[in-house]
Amino acid sequence: MATPHAESAGPRSSTALLTDQYELTMLEAAIADGTAHRSCSFELFARRLPDGRRFGVVAGMGRIPDALARFRFGEPELAIVSRFLDATTTEWLRDFRFSGDIDGYREGELYFPGSPILSVRGTFAECVLLETLMLSILNHDSAIASAAARMVVAADGRRLIEMGSRRAHEESAVACARAAYLAGFDATSNLEAVRTHGIPGAGTSAHAFTLLHTTEVASNEEAAFRAQVAALGVGTTLLIDTYDITQGIENAVAAAGTGLGGVRIDSGDLGVLARQVRNQLDGLGATGTRIVVSGDLDEYAIAALRAEPVDAYGVGTALVSGSGAPTAGMVYKLVEVDGVPVEKRSDHKYSLGGTKRAIRLSRPSGTIVEEVLYHANEPAPDTGDFEPRDLLIPMARGGKIVDDLPTLEDSRALLARNLVSLPWEGLKLSHGDPAIPTRYAGKG
Amino acid sequence: MATPHAESAGPRSSTALLTDQYELTMLEAAIADGTAHRSCSFELFARRLPDGRRFGVVAGMGRIPDALARFRFGEPELAIVSRFLDATTTEWLRDFRFSGDIDGYREGELYFPGSPILSVRGTFAECVLLETLMLSILNHDSAIASAAARMVVAADGRRLIEMGSRRAHEESAVACARAAYLAGFDATSNLEAVRTHGIPGAGTSAHAFTLLHTTEVASNEEAAFRAQVAALGVGTTLLIDTYDITQGIENAVAAAGTGLGGVRIDSGDLGVLARQVRNQLDGLGATGTRIVVSGDLDEYAIAALRAEPVDAYGVGTALVSGSGAPTAGMVYKLVEVDGVPVEKRSDHKYSLGGTKRAIRLSRPSGTIVEEVLYHANEPAPDTGDFEPRDLLIPMARGGKIVDDLPTLEDSRALLARNLVSLPWEGLKLSHGDPAIPTRYAGKG
Numbered sequence: 061m062a063t064p065h066a067e068s069a070g071p072r073s074s075t076a077l078l079t080d081q082y083e084l085t086m087l088e089a090a091i092a093d094g095t096a097h098r099s100c101s102f103e104l105f106a107r108r109l110p111d112g113r114r115f116g117v118v119a120g121m122g123r124i125p126d127a128l129a130r131f132r133f134g135e136p137e138l139a140i141v142s143r144f145l146d147a148t149t150t151e152w153l154r155d156f157r158f159s160g161d162i163d164g165y166r167e168g169e170l171y172f173p174g175s176p177i178l179s180v181r182g183t184f185a186e187c188v189l190l191e192t193l194m195l196s197i198l199n200h201d202s203a204i205a206s207a208a209a210r211m212v213v214a215a216d217g218r219r220l221i222e223m224g225s226r227r228a229h230e231e232s233a234v235a236c237a238r239a240a241y242l243a244g245f246d247a248t249s250n251l252e253a254v255r256t257h258g259i260p261g262a263g264t265s266a267h268a269f270t271l272l273h274t275t276e277v278a279s280n281e282e283a284a285f286r287a288q289v290a291a292l293g294v295g296t297t298l299l300i301d302t303y304d305i306t307q308g309i310e311n312a313v314a315a316a317g318t319g320l321g322g323v324r325i326d327s328g329d330l331g332v333l334a335r336q337v338r339n340q341l342d343g344l345g346a347t348g349t350r351i352v353v354s355g356d357l358d359e360y361a362i363a364a365l366r367a368e369p370v371d372a373y374g375v376g377t378a379l380v381s382g383s384g385a386p387t388a389g390m391v392y393k394l395v396e397v398d399g400v401p402v403e404k405r406s407d408h409k410y411s412l413g414g415t416k417r418a419i420r421l422s423r424p425s426g427t428i429v430e431e432v433l434y435h436a437n438e439p440a441p442d443t444g445d446f447e448p449r450d451l452l453i454p455m456a457r458g459g460k461i462v463d464d465l466p467t468l469e470d471s472r473a474l475l476a477r478n479l480v481s482l483p484w485e486g487l488k489l490s491h492g493d494p495a496i497p498t499r500y501a502g503k504g
Numbered sequence: 505m506a507t508p509h510a511e512s513a514g515p516r517s518s519t520a521l522l523t524d525q526y527e528l529t530m531l532e533a534a535i536a537d538g539t540a541h542r543s544c545s546f547e548l549f550a551r552r553l554p555d556g557r558r559f560g561v562v563a564g565m566g567r568i569p570d571a572l573a574r575f576r577f578g579e580p581e582l583a584i585v586s587r588f589l590d591a592t593t594t595e596w597l598r599d600f601r602f603s604g605d606i607d608g609y610r611e612g613e614l615y616f617p618g619s620p621i622l623s624v625r626g627t628f629a630e631c632v633l634l635e636t637l638m639l640s641i642l643n644h645d646s647a648i649a650s651a652a653a654r655m656v657v658a659a660d661g662r663r664l665i666e667m668g669s670r671r672a673h674e675e676s677a678v679a680c681a682r683a684a685y686l687a688g689f690d691a692t693s694n695l696e697a698v699r700t701h702g703i704p705g706a707g708t709s710a711h712a713f714t715l716l717h718t719t720e721v722a723s724n725e726e727a728a729f730r731a732q733v734a735a736l737g738v739g740t741t742l743l744i745d746t747y748d749i750t751q752g753i754e755n756a757v758a759a760a761g762t763g764l765g766g767v768r769i770d771s772g773d774l775g776v777l778a779r780q781v782r783n784q785l786d787g788l789g790a791t792g793t794r795i796v797v798s799g800d801l802d803e804y805a806i807a808a809l810r811a812e813p814v815d816a817y818g819v820g821t822a823l824v825s826g827s828g829a830p831t832a833g834m835v836y837k838l839v840e841v842d843g844v845p846v847e848k849r850s851d852h853k854y855s856l857g858g859t860k861r862a863i864r865l866s867r868p869s870g871t872i873v874e875e876v877l878y879h880a881n882e883p884a885p886d887t888g889d890f891e892p893r894d895l896l897i898p899m900a901r902g903g904k905i906v907d908d909l910p911t912l913e914d915s916r917a918l919l920a921r922n923l924v925s926l927p928w929e930g931l932k933l934s935h936g937d938p939a940i941p942t943r944y945a946g947k948g
Binding site: 072075077078079080081082083084085086088089090092093095098100102127136137140141144146184188191192193195196197199200201223225226227228229230231232233234235249250251252254255261262263264265266267268269271272273274275276279283286287288290291292296301302303304377380381382386387389392393394397398400402403404405 | 524525530534641667695723821
């Protein structure tokens with residue numbers, strides 16, 4: 061390569077190279093020995109939840125149809141793979157279209173250890189190629205949504221704004237905003253997420269705007285506030301902690317009047333400050349002015365502020381890094397070849413070979429009690445007094461994405477219902493076991 | 505939105521919306537009150553290193569020219585921002601081109617708390633818009649490169665293969681592969697990184713390929729190995745832990761002969777297994793067959809295997825998640841307005857206002873001893889017997905990217921030299937203080 065200019069990352073129309081090389085070398089070897097066209101079934105699942113988590117949230121399913129549609133080997137992609145593949149394999153890729161079946165858990169569904177959240181069936185050749193792309197999407201988005209859902213639980217109905225883009229890869233940031241909204245966040249700072257996914261946007265100003273109103277003589281916070289109110293209206297949120305918070309509130313109310321929409325505190329002991337700020341605002345007559353807090357918030361900090369007069373939380377780093385679990389750790393495993401269940405030696409403790417179906421059982425109250433996996437070619441197990449619900453829905457048939465997949469709004473609503481269905485311990489933020497057990501029906 | 509189809513993520517030709525909304529609302533308010541055209545200086549830095557790290561590695565600089573070139577507001581972008589911006593601001597964005605100056609630390613440079621790794625100067629309007637995109641790129645890539653460099657140190661010259669794509673967002677994965685290569689990794693599994701960044705690719709097969717060779721009668725590992733060797737040659741690496749490792753090695757040597765390139769172990773106690781596998785291979789005459797290990801390796805596990813007969817490491821999750829520090833936590837702060845230094849109340853303990861220059865001092869032996877920051881309008885401080893080196897190089901002048909920026913290969917070589925320049929404690933993997941102090945010259 062000559063200069064960094066040569067390293068242009070985009071725009072990228074094909075997703076086919078978002079793939080590990082070994083999928084293509086396996087393809088070549090399988091084409092050569094005649095096994096490439098065996099009928100295979102792959103499943104994508106997590107062997108365990110991130111340390112101490114009680115549930116996971118499925119996310120990313122809504123991004124799969126687009127990623128799959130763009131999984132095409134054009135000339136630029138073929139030029140790369142032909143460096144290490146034989147001509148037969150390269151030509152095979154030229155015409156590649158996934159033509160198999162995909163089932164998946166809905167976005168917004170809960171998952172637990174072993175939940176087969178994606179089932180991909182077709183020839184070995186076509187299924188093996190999707191491994192990395194499917195895992196990248198689902199591991200990332202599910203990790204973020206799983207953390208975000210805990211924050212939503214902790215916020216207990218208060219407004220949550222996702223503002224972590226700056227702490228994540230620029231494209232990952234867009235998917236983070238999407239996953240957070242799916243989990244119940246109210247808005248995002250990320251404008252590409254507004255465009256691509258239709259999520260409400262949010263954001264008003266940073267410390268830089270206040271600092272901008274510095275002259276050789278002095279800083280001038282009130283001038284900054286007046287400018288912001290003039291441009292954005294009194295409903296805006298003013299950032300009051302650039303210099304002195306008490307003075308900041310005086311300046312804010314002087315600039316906007318008592319109808320000021322909100323103030324934001326981005327540093328310090330947020331609980332103590334929120335109370336002081338509330339008292340001061342109320343004393344000035346700005347009783348309807350909302351208090352927004354931000355600054356290194358995670359689900360624990362959000363919960364700790366429950367008793368304080370906080371109206372909204374801005375969450376950044378902890379959200380986009382999955383609050384300690386930046387990947388869901390899911391794997392994509394071959395489970396059946398020409399109707400024969402297969403499994404790696406050490407996998408039998410986590411799963412069972414063969415294509416599976418999954419149901420979740422509930423009490424009449426709606427509280428979930430167990431997830432049951434069973435072989436797809438066997439009848440559903442007897443569920444006694446419990447109500448079963450099928451977890452896998454068709455996503456693609458014969459390579460064609462099915463119509464009427466859930467929308468992002470559907471998925472957001474589903475997760476809200478699912479969170480209510482957890483046993484009460486399942487919503488605890490402390491480390492613990494999965495909220496419900498996973499049972500392998502028919503396994504000894 | 506109607507269906508997930510509507511949520512297409514790409515291809516994306518503009519990077520302009522990879523931006524937080526507040527940058528645009530600040531722009532509107534600043535245009536309205538006449539402050540938008542003030543001459544400003546922003547700096548991007550980390551207040552601290554991730555917990556216990558002794559150095560950070562600057563990465564992402566090579567991706568900035570492309571990202572900046574595509575930072576354009578076309579009709580699709582204007583349609584989004586005009587929803588919340590006034591007509592004057594929207595029209596201003598239509599013609600937007602960054603026209604200021606950028607200096608930055610070279611990729612592959614070490615950084616420490618306070619290091620001003622990016623300096624952006626121009627009008628408030630043009631500088632404030634770049635905040636999120638610059639932070640996203642540098643926070644992500646630097647976090648990954650910083651973790652990767654510790655793995656390179658731990659591997660002590662042995663081959664390192666990046667294979668974490670599946671555990672990261674699909675586009676983040678490409679940047680992770682780049683950051684790992686910059687840090688000294690030898691190859692990546694990610695084919696898009698091969699294409700976009702010219703990094704060597706690697707990868708041969710997964711457990712699925714062995715499992716594919718299952719019939720109704722029995723598994724047939726040797727058939728899988730023979731197929732792989734037939735397609736990829738005896739120099740390939742066979743994955744030997746699908747069933748029984750001892751049998752796997754017998755099958756591998758039976759299929760490939762004693763000239764077999766390598767075997768990979770992906771599970772179990774890798775140290776114990778490596779020794780057993782080495783003994784068995786040697787006993788079979790395959791003395792030149794390399795041993796590759798993978799499976800949840802981080803820098804500590806890599807170091808712990810130093811005494812074992814391991815020839816190469818495959819690293820995934822820990823690499824793409826920054827080994828516990830998935831973001832570098834850098835911030836982008838306004839430090840000077842119309843020649844006047846500015847700073848937020850609570851920032852004086854971390855930095856000093858005003859545009860800064862940075863030099864790093866070395867002993868005659870080449871060992872670095874200190875980083876010194878000083879105001880750009882003051883002379884460089886006296887460095888006594890130490891050799892100073894300028895850390896900031898020009899990246900853009902008048903909005904134009906300068907010629908001959910370092911290539912990825914240049915940066916990789918620079919980091920290799922920089923790692924040698926650290927005081928010996930600086931290379932320890934254990935938690936500790938930054939390897940060298942940062943001094944603010946002229947600060948009382």
